[in-house]
Amino acid sequence: MSKFIIEGKRPLAGEIPVYGAKNAAIKMIAASTLISGLTILENVPDILDIQKILVILEKMGAKFKRINHRLEIDTRTLKSGNPDPVLVAAIRASIVLVGPLLARFGKINIPHPGGCTIGSRPIDLHIKAFRDLGVEVTEDKNLYTFRTTDQTPRQTVFPKISVTATENILLFASAQEEIITIKNAAIEPEVLDLITFLKRAGAKIAVQDRTIRIEGTKNLKEVKHRVIPDRIEAGTFAILAAATKNSLKITQMEPEHLDALLEKFSQMGIVFEKGKDFLYIKAPEHFSAINLTTAEYPGFPTDLQPPMGLLLTQACGQNRIRENLFEHRLGYLKELQKMGAKVRFLNSQEAEISGPTPLAGAKLESLDLRAGATLLIAGLSAQGKTTIEHAENIDRGYEKIEERLRVVGASIKRVS
Numbered sequence: 048m049s050k051f052i053i054e055g056k057r058p059l060a061g062e063i064p065v066y067g068a069k070n071a072a073i074k075m076i077a078a079s080t081l082i083s084g085l086t087i088l089e090n091v092p093d094i095l096d097i098q099k100i101l102v103i104l105e106k107m108g109a110k111f112k113r114i115n116h117r118l119e120i121d122t123r124t125l126k127s128g129n130p131d132p133v134l135v136a137a138i139r140a141s142i143v144l145v146g147p148l149l150a151r152f153g154k155i156n157i158p159h160p161g162g163c164t165i166g167s168r169p170i171d172l173h174i175k176a177f178r179d180l181g182v183e184v185t186e187d188k189n190l191y192t193f194r195t196t197d198q199t200p201r202q203t204v205f206p207k208i209s210v211t212a213t214e215n216i217l218l219f220a221s222a223q224e225e226i227i228t229i230k231n232a233a234i235e236p237e238v239l240d241l242i243t244f245l246k247r248a249g250a251k252i253a254v255q256d257r258t259i260r261i262e263g264t265k266n267l268k269e270v271k272h273r274v275i276p277d278r279i280e281a282g283t284f285a286i287l288a289a290a291t292k293n294s295l296k297i298t299q300m301e302p303e304h305l306d307a308l309l310e311k312f313s314q315m316g317i318v319f320e321k322g323k324d325f326l327y328i329k330a331p332e333h334f335s336a337i338n339l340t341t342a343e344y345p346g347f348p349t350d351l352q353p354p355m356g357l358l359l360t361q362a363c364g365q366n367r368i369r370e371n372l373f374e375h376r377l378g379y380l381k382e383l384q385k386m387g388a389k390v391r392f393l394n395s396q397e398a399e400i401s402g403p404t405p406l407a408g409a410k411l412e413s414l415d416l417r418a419g420a421t422l423l424i425a426g427l428s429a430q431g432k433t434t435i436e437h438a439e440n441i442d443r444g445y446e447k448i449e450e451r452l453r454v455v456g457a458s459i460k461r462v463s
């Protein structure tokens with residue numbers, strides 16, 4: 048177990064590069080099992096969640112080679128069977144292995160990937176959608192068996208939008224000869240990037256609003272694909288600049304993916320300049336309070352809700368924050384209260400935050416990936432020393448985070 052030690056309020060300046068999207072790359076690694084051959088991915092971050100999904104496939108016989116951010120996956124030696132249940136339970140996103148492995152081998156057993164601190168993380172939407180497509184799903188003591196049948200229904204309608212459930216069906220459908228339609232699909236940039244990947248492999252996919260029409264093939268071919276930049280990492284660094292009141296240039300990113308965040312920045316009076324592949328944040332001394340509500344894309348992303356909650360502690364006035372996607376995603380605010388943040392919880396999904404409140408360094412715990420990144424920013428904004436336990440939670444999604452922050456002047460070190 049390692050922790051971060053931060054000395055706050057150091058002036059920050061310069062550029063922070065953004066790496067590839069964790070939540071796109073994981074799904075493309077799963078997609079590689081649809082292709083009996085080589086998959087080459089560029090711009091893949093070297094983070095724990097990526098390593099975990101690769102180890103699952105390596106244990107099933109796949110081979111991979113990483114050279115910096117380039118990843119080559121060879122699934123010619125992938126054997127049928129079930130992913131290691133212990134490894135699956137260690138990463139929730141492993142649920143997206145169901146679609147491709149089911150398409151390739153006809154059957155897969157997988158344990159419920161488990162909840163986490165932000166919510167119970169059910170998989171009922173995944174199960175319903177597979178059953179809509181003729182897949183037999185049974186469950187025994189938290190172990191799920193998915194089995195293809197000769198039924199070939201052609202459509203599933205999601206009663207609620209789900210990113211990984213949409214992606215699971217996309218992956219399964221891309222290897223079916225018949226046309227499959229998904230209605231009320233998630234359309235996050237990571238979902239659309241996966242669609243670009245699958246089209247490159249030979250699937251015919253059309254997206255119209257939230258309807259996705261897939262004409263798959265049993266012979267998907269080898270793909271070379273560059274993963275989109277991680278919009279959540281980019282947004283986290285933009286909020287870092289605003290919260291610490293520094294001017295920073297965030298590079299190697301896609302500003303178009305951050306429209307919802309930039310809309311909030313405009314409302315708050317935070318000045319920014321959008322370039323082709325960069326965002327320049329010029330943080331004012333004072334910015335206004337707002338109301339923030341999360342929603343599915345293109346709404347405000349739930350993964351930026353925690354760092355935004357930290358920013359609102361520095362805004363002038365009374366903010367209201369509402370987390371609509373997960374039932375327990377305001378826990379980080381309790382950590383910020385240890386630093387002096389003024390928070391009034393209305394329920395587990397809604398709180399009022401008043402500011403600006405000077406924050407003081409404290410001993411904190413990173414509950415989950417995005418909460419951990421939020422505490423990093425809080426430590427950099429606070430007076431004095433902050434320690435953050437469980438640094439590995441942050442390593443799940445942010446590669447070499449302390450090195451990239453030190454380059455712009457942050458005082459941060461990792462101790463085991």
Ligand code: EPZ
Nearest residue numbers: 070140168169170171172173208209210211349350372373
């Ligand atoms: C993906 O999770 C992301 N993870 C999450 O990022 C992200 O917060 C989330 O989408 C929302 O954008 C990956 O892509 C690996 P959902 P996912 O299914 O697919 C409920 C991060 O920090 N639901 O869109 O699991 C669910 O409880 C992570 O990188 C069901 O009820 O999210 C939630 O309330 C955190 N039944 C809502 O839907 C289901 O079967 C949206 O969840 C599935 C989901």
